[in-house]
Amino acid sequence: MFELILLAPADQVETVSDALDALDALSVSVEDADAQTPAEQALFGEPGMPPPKAGWERSRVVSLFDSEALAREAATLLSAQDFFAACQVVAIQAVAEQDWVRLTQSQFAPVEITPAFWIVPTWHEPPTQATQVIRLDPGLAFGTGTHPTTRMCLRWIAGAPKLGTGVSSLPPEGANFPRGGSSKNSVVPDVAPRRKPLGRVLDYGCGSGILAIGAAKFGASAIDAVDIDEAAVQSTLANAEANHVALNAGLPDKVNGAYQTVLANILATPLKVLAPLLCSRVAPGGSLVLAGILERQADELKAAYAPYCQLQVSDQEDGWILMTARL
Ligand SMILES: C[S@@+](CC[C@H](N)C(=O)[O-])C[C@H]1O[C@@H](n2cnc3c(N)ncnc32)[C@H](O)[C@@H]1O
Numbered sequence: 460m461f462e463l464i465l466l467a468p469a470d471q472v473e474t475v476s477d478a479l480d481a482l483d484a485l486s487v488s489v490e491d492a493d494a495q496t497p498a499e500q501a502l503f504g505e506p507g508m509p510p511p512k513a514g515w516e517r518s519r520v521v522s523l524f525d526s527e528a529l530a531r532e533a534a535t536l537l538s539a540q541d542f543f544a545a546c547q548v549v550a551i552q553a554v555a556e557q558d559w560v561r562l563t564q565s566q567f568a569p570v571e572i573t574p575a576f577w578i579v580p581t582w583h584e585p586p587t588q589a590t591q592v593i594r595l596d597p598g599l600a601f602g603t604g605t606h607p608t609t610r611m612c613l614r615w616i617a618g619a620p621k622l623g624t625g626v627s628s629l630p631p632e633g634a635n636f637p638r639g640g641s642s643k644n645s646v647v648p649d650v651a652p653r654r655k656p657l658g659r660v661l662d663y664g665c666g667s668g669i670l671a672i673g674a675a676k677f678g679a680s681a682i683d684a685v686d687i688d689e690a691a692v693q694s695t696l697a698n699a700e701a702n703h704v705a706l707n708a709g710l711p712d713k714v715n716g717a718y719q720t721v722l723a724n725i726l727a728t729p730l731k732v733l734a735p736l737l738c739s740r741v742a743p744g745g746s747l748v749l750a751g752i753l754e755r756q757a758d759e760l761k762a763a764y765a766p767y768c769q770l771q772v773s774d775q776e777d778g779w780i781l782m783t784a785r786l
Contacts, residue, residue, distance in 0.1 A: 460485070461530040463522045464549040465537070466492055469514040474542050476520060482533040484522035492517035519549070527551065567597055570604035572613045576676075578604030578669070581701075591617070591676050594702055595669060600686075600694035602667035607776035608724050608750040609669055614774065615748055615781060616657065616673045616722075658719025661685070661740055663733070665708065668695030670722050675704040679720070682706040685713050717742035724750035731763040738767035741786040749782045757782065 463484075467475045472489055479487045492515065493499050500515050524530040530551045537543050569586060570578040577589040585592045597603045604610060657679040662671040665684035668691075674682055684695050684706050695708040707713060721741050723730060730737075730749055741747050747768060752760055757772055760782055764770045768784035775781070 460554045461524050461527045461551060462554050463524060463530040463534055463551050465520045465522075465534075466547040466549055467518050467520050468545050469516060469518070471542055471546055472514055472518045472520065475537065475546060478537060478540070479520070479522040479533060482536060483529065484524060484533065487520065487522045489514075490519045490521070491515040492519040494519075523554065527553070563597075567603065567605070570610070572604065572610060572673075573617050576613070576617045576673075578613075593669060593672050593676065595667060595672075595698055598667060598694050600667040600688070600691040602665075602669035602724075604669060607779045608752075608781075611774045611776055611779065611781040612670050612722055612724050612748060612750050613673045615783065616670065616677050618677070655719070655744070655746070656680075658742075658745070659683075659717075660720045660722065661714060661718040663711070663714070663721065663723040663737060664725040664729075665695045666691050666724075668698045668706070668708065670724065671695060671706050671708075672699055672702050672704050674720065674722070675699075675702075675706065683713060683715070683718070684708045685711045687711060714740060716740075717745070719745040720748065721745070722748045726751040727753065727756040727760060730760065734763045734767060738764065738786065741768075743786060745786055747784045747786060750779070752780050752782055754778055754780050756780075 465475060476487045476489060491499055502515070522533070524533065534548045534551060537546070538548065564580065564582050567580045569580070569583050572578065574588055576591040577586055578593045578595055579585045579589070580596050581594055593604070595603060602609050604613065657674050657677060659681045660671065660674040660679040660683070662668070662674065662682065662684040665671055665686045668684050671682045671684035685708070686692050686695070687710065689710070692708050692710065695706070699706050699708070718740055719742050721737055723733065723737055725733070730751065737747060749760065749770070754775065757780055761770050764784065768786050770782045770784045773781045773783040
């Protein structure tokens with residue numbers, strides 16, 4: 460296969476992409492032409508909210524063709540169009556044959572949550588020190604353990620202290636570990652606080668189901684996992700089965716009754732909207748755990764939840780924070 464690489468200014472990207480489609484490109488991808496340079500522009504947006512900007516100043520448009528002749532013909536035809544005046548053909552080049560499965564797999568290594576708790580793709584052996592393992596392959600639903608928001612939730616579930624405190628994690632609730640340094644092999648430090656049991660857990664916005672499965676591994680008594688995306692629900696069910704975990708998964712109307720632990724790793728805007736619903740589901744004395752929040756959004760989240768509980772920042776990683784409350 461051959462790729463045709465073009466540069467296009469923001470106002471021509473869509474026209475050029477549509478033209479490439481019409482010229483039988485097998486795929487068209489658009490990237491920031493200034494990525495990995497000081498001029499790179501991050502375009503973060505939240506669901507339901509307009510992105511801060513419609514596109515990058517300059518885009519690199521990469522299209523794939525079956526043959527060199529087709530790629531050259533497309534370049535020639537595009538270059539003759541008025542709208543192409545501010546665009547540029549950068550290259551037409553052969554795409555090297557790759558083992559895409561192997562390449563994709565090589566990008567997903569086991570992820571350490573705590574020294575004893577790991578997320579491990581099925582094509583890897585778990586590390587020898589792992590006593591708790593979630594088996595998970597990347598799929599369509601969010602949640603492979605590689606994102607800081609997921610990792611912070613999992614650390615909380617594992618009863619681990621926040622990153623950088625230099626203290627190792629608690630064992631699963633109910634596990635028969637020696638405590639208080641009574642054994643040379645103890646992994647439980649004297650200083651680590653023991654949380655309440657997870658009890659009945661709600662994973663709201665379950666994605667791949669990774670938090671729900673993590674909760675099961677750390678002693679949850681029952682788990683409901685819900686998502687607005689039906690594909691996420693299916694993914695959660697499949698991943699739970701692969702991990703021999705029993706849970707209920709479904710759309711948000713599956714939520715019922717009160718839960719000792721409510722987990723929601725979504726994003727700040729939906730979390731604010733969901734404040735009354737999520738808080739109403741936490742049993743008295745139970746825990747609310749929220750993620751998907753940037754450091755600078757802490758105060759707006761505290762304000763949105765103030766009528767129901769006092770949120771506090773419990774962990775932080777790479778600009779993201781974990782906020783928790785006891786109700
Ligand atoms: C960032 S992913 C988190 C996935 C997983 N829980 C994790 O921690 O990795 C957020 C998930 O929330 C779902 N979601 C977004 N808005 C939602 C809403 N209003 N109600 C329920 N689920 C929602 C999305 O479909 C997505 O699967």
